[in-house]
Amino acid sequence: MYLKGIGVNRDAKLACKYFIIAANAGQPKAFYQLAKMFHAGVGLKKNVAMATSLYKLVAERGPWGSLSRWALEAYLKGDIGKALFLYLRMAELG
Structure with missing residues:
Protein backbone atom coordinates (compact mmCIF):
# COMPACT_ATOMS: atom_id res chain seq x y z
CA MET A 1 0.00 0.00 0.00
CA TYR A 2 2.82 2.39 0.85
CA LEU A 3 4.73 1.48 -2.30
CA LYS A 4 1.82 2.38 -4.56
CA GLY A 5 0.11 4.97 -2.34
CA ILE A 6 -3.11 3.01 -1.96
CA GLY A 7 -5.12 4.59 0.86
CA VAL A 8 -1.98 6.22 2.29
CA ASN A 9 0.66 8.66 1.13
CA ARG A 10 3.21 7.02 -1.11
CA ASP A 11 6.35 6.17 0.89
CA ALA A 12 8.85 3.79 -0.70
CA LYS A 13 11.13 3.77 2.36
CA LEU A 14 8.31 2.71 4.68
CA ALA A 15 7.19 0.12 2.13
CA CYS A 16 10.76 -1.20 2.11
CA LYS A 17 10.72 -1.47 5.90
CA TYR A 18 7.57 -3.58 5.82
CA PHE A 19 8.85 -5.73 2.95
CA ILE A 20 12.01 -6.45 4.97
CA ILE A 21 9.89 -7.51 7.96
CA ALA A 22 7.82 -9.80 5.72
CA ALA A 23 10.95 -11.18 4.01
CA ASN A 24 12.45 -11.98 7.41
CA ALA A 25 9.27 -13.98 8.06
CA GLY A 26 9.98 -15.94 4.85
CA GLN A 27 7.35 -14.43 2.56
CA PRO A 28 8.36 -14.99 -1.12
CA LYS A 29 6.29 -12.04 -2.35
CA ALA A 30 8.24 -9.74 -0.04
CA PHE A 31 11.53 -11.02 -1.49
CA TYR A 32 10.11 -10.33 -4.95
CA GLN A 33 9.09 -6.75 -4.10
CA LEU A 34 12.49 -6.06 -2.55
CA ALA A 35 14.19 -7.50 -5.64
CA LYS A 36 12.17 -5.17 -7.87
CA MET A 37 13.03 -2.22 -5.63
CA PHE A 38 16.76 -3.01 -5.72
CA HIS A 39 16.58 -3.59 -9.47
CA ALA A 40 14.90 -0.25 -10.19
CA GLY A 41 16.46 1.75 -7.36
CA VAL A 42 13.07 2.60 -5.85
CA GLY A 43 13.33 3.32 -2.12
CA LEU A 44 16.72 1.63 -2.07
CA LYS A 45 20.02 2.26 -3.79
CA LYS A 46 20.08 0.37 -7.09
CA ASN A 47 21.89 -2.93 -6.61
CA VAL A 48 21.53 -5.43 -9.45
CA ALA A 49 23.56 -8.12 -7.66
CA MET A 50 21.23 -7.97 -4.64
CA ALA A 51 18.18 -7.93 -6.91
CA THR A 52 19.47 -11.04 -8.69
CA SER A 53 20.03 -12.84 -5.39
CA LEU A 54 16.53 -12.00 -4.23
CA TYR A 55 14.97 -13.05 -7.56
CA LYS A 56 16.79 -16.37 -7.16
CA LEU A 57 15.37 -16.80 -3.66
CA VAL A 58 11.88 -16.18 -5.01
CA ALA A 59 12.34 -18.76 -7.73
CA GLU A 60 13.54 -21.32 -5.19
CA ARG A 61 11.00 -20.62 -2.41
CA GLY A 62 7.79 -19.84 -4.19
CA PRO A 63 4.99 -22.38 -4.58
Missing part, protein backbone atom coordinates in the same frame (compact mmCIF):
# COMPACT_ATOMS: atom_id res chain seq x y z
CA TRP A 64 5.68 -22.46 -8.32
CA GLY A 65 8.71 -24.71 -7.74
CA SER A 66 6.55 -27.66 -6.79
CA LEU A 67 3.93 -26.69 -9.38
CA SER A 68 6.62 -26.73 -12.04
CA ARG A 69 7.71 -30.25 -11.10
CA TRP A 70 4.10 -31.49 -11.06
CA ALA A 71 3.40 -29.87 -14.44
CA LEU A 72 6.46 -31.45 -16.02
CA GLU A 73 5.60 -34.87 -14.56
CA ALA A 74 2.04 -34.59 -15.89
CA TYR A 75 3.31 -33.58 -19.32
CA LEU A 76 5.81 -36.45 -19.46
CA LYS A 77 3.03 -38.89 -18.47
CA GLY A 78 0.92 -37.57 -21.33
CA ASP A 79 -1.64 -35.74 -19.17
CA ILE A 80 -1.55 -32.54 -21.22
CA GLY A 81 -4.69 -31.08 -19.65
CA LYS A 82 -3.31 -31.33 -16.13
CA ALA A 83 0.06 -29.96 -17.25
CA LEU A 84 -1.62 -27.00 -18.94
CA PHE A 85 -3.71 -26.30 -15.83
CA LEU A 86 -0.59 -26.31 -13.63
CA TYR A 87 1.40 -24.09 -16.01
CA LEU A 88 -1.52 -21.63 -16.12
CA ARG A 89 -1.65 -21.61 -12.32
CA MET A 90 2.08 -20.78 -12.21
CA ALA A 91 1.48 -17.92 -14.66
CA GLU A 92 -1.23 -16.52 -12.38
CA LEU A 93 1.16 -16.64 -9.43
CA GLY A 94 3.75 -14.68 -11.38
Whole structure:
Protein backbone atom coordinates (compact mmCIF):
# COMPACT_ATOMS: atom_id res chain seq x y z
CA MET A 1 0.00 0.00 0.00
CA TYR A 2 2.82 2.39 0.85
CA LEU A 3 4.73 1.48 -2.30
CA LYS A 4 1.82 2.38 -4.56
CA GLY A 5 0.11 4.97 -2.34
CA ILE A 6 -3.11 3.01 -1.96
CA GLY A 7 -5.12 4.59 0.86
CA VAL A 8 -1.98 6.22 2.29
CA ASN A 9 0.66 8.66 1.13
CA ARG A 10 3.21 7.02 -1.11
CA ASP A 11 6.35 6.17 0.89
CA ALA A 12 8.85 3.79 -0.70
CA LYS A 13 11.13 3.77 2.36
CA LEU A 14 8.31 2.71 4.68
CA ALA A 15 7.19 0.12 2.13
CA CYS A 16 10.76 -1.20 2.11
CA LYS A 17 10.72 -1.47 5.90
CA TYR A 18 7.57 -3.58 5.82
CA PHE A 19 8.85 -5.73 2.95
CA ILE A 20 12.01 -6.45 4.97
CA ILE A 21 9.89 -7.51 7.96
CA ALA A 22 7.82 -9.80 5.72
CA ALA A 23 10.95 -11.18 4.01
CA ASN A 24 12.45 -11.98 7.41
CA ALA A 25 9.27 -13.98 8.06
CA GLY A 26 9.98 -15.94 4.85
CA GLN A 27 7.35 -14.43 2.56
CA PRO A 28 8.36 -14.99 -1.12
CA LYS A 29 6.29 -12.04 -2.35
CA ALA A 30 8.24 -9.74 -0.04
CA PHE A 31 11.53 -11.02 -1.49
CA TYR A 32 10.11 -10.33 -4.95
CA GLN A 33 9.09 -6.75 -4.10
CA LEU A 34 12.49 -6.06 -2.55
CA ALA A 35 14.19 -7.50 -5.64
CA LYS A 36 12.17 -5.17 -7.87
CA MET A 37 13.03 -2.22 -5.63
CA PHE A 38 16.76 -3.01 -5.72
CA HIS A 39 16.58 -3.59 -9.47
CA ALA A 40 14.90 -0.25 -10.19
CA GLY A 41 16.46 1.75 -7.36
CA VAL A 42 13.07 2.60 -5.85
CA GLY A 43 13.33 3.32 -2.12
CA LEU A 44 16.72 1.63 -2.07
CA LYS A 45 20.02 2.26 -3.79
CA LYS A 46 20.08 0.37 -7.09
CA ASN A 47 21.89 -2.93 -6.61
CA VAL A 48 21.53 -5.43 -9.45
CA ALA A 49 23.56 -8.12 -7.66
CA MET A 50 21.23 -7.97 -4.64
CA ALA A 51 18.18 -7.93 -6.91
CA THR A 52 19.47 -11.04 -8.69
CA SER A 53 20.03 -12.84 -5.39
CA LEU A 54 16.53 -12.00 -4.23
CA TYR A 55 14.97 -13.05 -7.56
CA LYS A 56 16.79 -16.37 -7.16
CA LEU A 57 15.37 -16.80 -3.66
CA VAL A 58 11.88 -16.18 -5.01
CA ALA A 59 12.34 -18.76 -7.73
CA GLU A 60 13.54 -21.32 -5.19
CA ARG A 61 11.00 -20.62 -2.41
CA GLY A 62 7.79 -19.84 -4.19
CA PRO A 63 4.99 -22.38 -4.58
CA TRP A 64 5.68 -22.46 -8.32
CA GLY A 65 8.71 -24.71 -7.74
CA SER A 66 6.55 -27.66 -6.79
CA LEU A 67 3.93 -26.69 -9.38
CA SER A 68 6.62 -26.73 -12.04
CA ARG A 69 7.71 -30.25 -11.10
CA TRP A 70 4.10 -31.49 -11.06
CA ALA A 71 3.40 -29.87 -14.44
CA LEU A 72 6.46 -31.45 -16.02
CA GLU A 73 5.60 -34.87 -14.56
CA ALA A 74 2.04 -34.59 -15.89
CA TYR A 75 3.31 -33.58 -19.32
CA LEU A 76 5.81 -36.45 -19.46
CA LYS A 77 3.03 -38.89 -18.47
CA GLY A 78 0.92 -37.57 -21.33
CA ASP A 79 -1.64 -35.74 -19.17
CA ILE A 80 -1.55 -32.54 -21.22
CA GLY A 81 -4.69 -31.08 -19.65
CA LYS A 82 -3.31 -31.33 -16.13
CA ALA A 83 0.06 -29.96 -17.25
CA LEU A 84 -1.62 -27.00 -18.94
CA PHE A 85 -3.71 -26.30 -15.83
CA LEU A 86 -0.59 -26.31 -13.63
CA TYR A 87 1.40 -24.09 -16.01
CA LEU A 88 -1.52 -21.63 -16.12
CA ARG A 89 -1.65 -21.61 -12.32
CA MET A 90 2.08 -20.78 -12.21
CA ALA A 91 1.48 -17.92 -14.66
CA GLU A 92 -1.23 -16.52 -12.38
CA LEU A 93 1.16 -16.64 -9.43
CA GLY A 94 3.75 -14.68 -11.38
